[in-house]
Amino acid sequence: MGSIGPATCHHLYPPFPSDIPTAPLVSISLAKLESGDEEESNAFFEACKNLGFFYMNTEGSELGDKLIFEAEQLHGVQQEFFKRPNEEKEEYAREKIDLFFGYRHVELNIKEQDGRPKRNETYNMRKDDIVGNCDPLPCHPLAKENQALLKNYVYHCRAAINLMVSHLESHLQLPSGALAKLHRIEERSGDHVRFQHAAIQPYNDEIAKQGEHTDFGTLTILFNWLGGLQVRLPGTEDWVYVKPIPGSAVVNLGDALVKFTAGILRSNIHRVVPPPPPQDGQQRNSLVYFSRPEDGVVLRRLEGGLIDRQTRTEKQELELTAQEWTLRRSVGDLKGVYTHKGGLELRHEQQPVETK
Numbered sequence: 001m002g003s004i005g006p007a008t009c010h011h012l013y014p015p016f017p018s019d020i021p022t023a024p025l026v027s028i029s030l031a032k033l034e035s036g037d038e039e040e041s042n043a044f045f046e047a048c049k050n051l052g053f054f055y056m057n058t059e060g061s062e063l064g065d066k067l068i069f070e071a072e073q074l075h076g077v078q079q080e081f082f083k084r085p086n087e088e089k090e091e092y093a094r095e096k097i098d099l100f101f102g103y104r105h106v107e108l109n110i111k112e113q114d115g116r117p118k119r120n121e122t123y124n125m126r127k128d129d130i131v132g133n134c135d136p137l138p139c140h141p142l143a144k145e146n147q148a149l150l151k152n153y154v155y156h157c158r159a160a161i162n163l164m165v166s167h168l169e170s171h172l173q174l175p176s177g178a179l180a181k182l183h184r185i186e187e188r189s190g191d192h193v194r195f196q197h198a199a200i201q202p203y204n205d206e207i208a209k210q211g212e213h214t215d216f217g218t219l220t221i222l223f224n225w226l227g228g229l230q231v232r233l234p235g236t237e238d239w240v241y242v243k244p245i246p247g248s249a250v251v252n253l254g255d256a257l258v259k260f261t262a263g264i265l266r267s268n269i270h271r272v273v274p275p276p277p278p279q280d281g282q283q284r285n286s287l288v289y290f291s292r293p294e295d296g297v298v299l300r301r302l303e304g305g306l307i308d309r310q311t312r313t314e315k316q317e318l319e320l321t322a323q324e325w326t327l328r329r330s331v332g333d334l335k336g337v338y339t340h341k342g343g344l345e346l347r348h349e350q351q352p353v354e355t356k
Ligand SMILES: O=C(O)CCC(=O)C(=O)O
Pocket: 196, 215, 222, 224, 228, 229, 270, 271, 272, 285, 286, 287, 288, 355, 356
């Protein structure tokens, strides 16, 4: 026991404060899920129903070690990427290459030392390009140079996701493969790796509100080196920080799993705000793997197992394919928050700046 996993660079940043309330995420051991540990699997399912967020502790798992090692490497790549001149990054702007994949920035009302507006930035890299499912979109040279790393990272994230999906199938008493067959890696989907960058900025209520969201897809694997992620605790209006833990990823569930399970599982509302002091003088980068059902999969309740015991609502929900759902949620008419029980809560005032 107590084997030392790959080194992380959390210690290079000021520490996360010890005197603020934090979100009560349970920690689920990847190694125990891999070995089929029943108690751990139950704890995992409870977390998926109750908060929709948990830590995935990678300790003692070979797959986990690979994920940590690669996430640290990609963290270095993203830091280098965001330092590149704006004009260079903008060559891969989503406006130029794709509605959803590519580089995007949002200018803030505050300026860098050189007088240019500060920006929050994202770079979405499509899984299908990385694993070779289609003709790739143009991509930044740094992504090209790190193609092998990105590919390994995608496969390892997907291995962890497939494992979690198989535990979900068994708890939901669905036939083995019922969810997995909607998420085949060789099929086109909205899965992507995202580099994310937030400039040093003061807390702004308006911006914080605009960023409130649920993720659209299946499972999200997130690596954070600084605080800033907040979840709203179920049944309250309280936003609390998620403390980054070296050696653990944060995993959260997306809307697709809520739809498939008629609300058994939870995609919890969350947002990103500036890191809490003493981390507030730092630029913040996070690394996200979003998994989504295959493009053609219609998002609606599945048949069978525990799902059949869920009440059927009168309200006719829109039945869209995963691809339509993502586009309409991100750049179309369905922006807002998908709630656990109540369906889509539209927020028309929300800018299409944060796509999940
Ligand atoms: O940066 C983070 O910590 C979370 C990002 C997030 O929630 C998202 O991109 O959907």
